[in-house]
Amino acid sequence: xxxxxxxxxxxxxxxxxxxxxxxxxxxxxxxxxxxxxxxxxxxxxxxxxxxxxxxxxxxxxxxxxxxxxxxxxxxxxxxxxxxxxxxxxxxxxxxxxxxxxxx
Numbered sequence: 001x002x003x004x005x006x007x008x009x010x011x012x013x014x015x016x017x018x019x020x021x022x023x024x025x026x027x028x029x030x031x032x033x034x035x036x037x038x039x040x041x042x043x044x045x046x047x048x049x050x051x052x053x054x055x056x057x058x059x060x061x062x063x064x065x066x067x068x069x070x071x072x073x074x075x076x077x078x079x080x081x082x083x084x085x086x087x088x089x090x091x092x093x094x095x096x097x098x099x100x101x102x103x
Contacts, residue, residue, distance in 0.1 A: 022056035023049075032074040046080050053078035067093075 018024075023031060031049045033042055053059055053075065063077025067087060074081070079094065087093050 017058045017061040020058045021062060022052050026052050031076075046075060049075035050078050050080075063093075 026049075030045060030052065033045060037045070053062070056062065056078075059077050061077075063079060065071070066076030066079060066084060070088065071084065072081065076084075079087070083094055
């Protein structure tokens with residue numbers, strides 16, 4: 001469970017970046033795995049979520065938020081749950097993988 005004491009207070013300006021997230025136009029199920037999901041299916045879902053994150057204008061704010069509050073679930077700022085656990089354990093933060101914009 002996330003440590004709620006690490007969350008910023010209810011000030012709109014602190015959370016406003018979320019309104020610009022590319023994920024707002026995507027299915028939330030893409031970012032949060034169903035219970036028991038493993039293997040190739042989980043890998044494909046995580047990679048699809050990361051692709052949305054890669055083109056997001058607030059990727060770094062999202063990533064900083066997730067790492068700062070130790071978000072336990074989902075893909076945030078292009079980082080999976082396993083990515084974040086590795087960072088907490090001392091690994092380097094994975095580089096942002098950019099994807100070409102369609103159009």
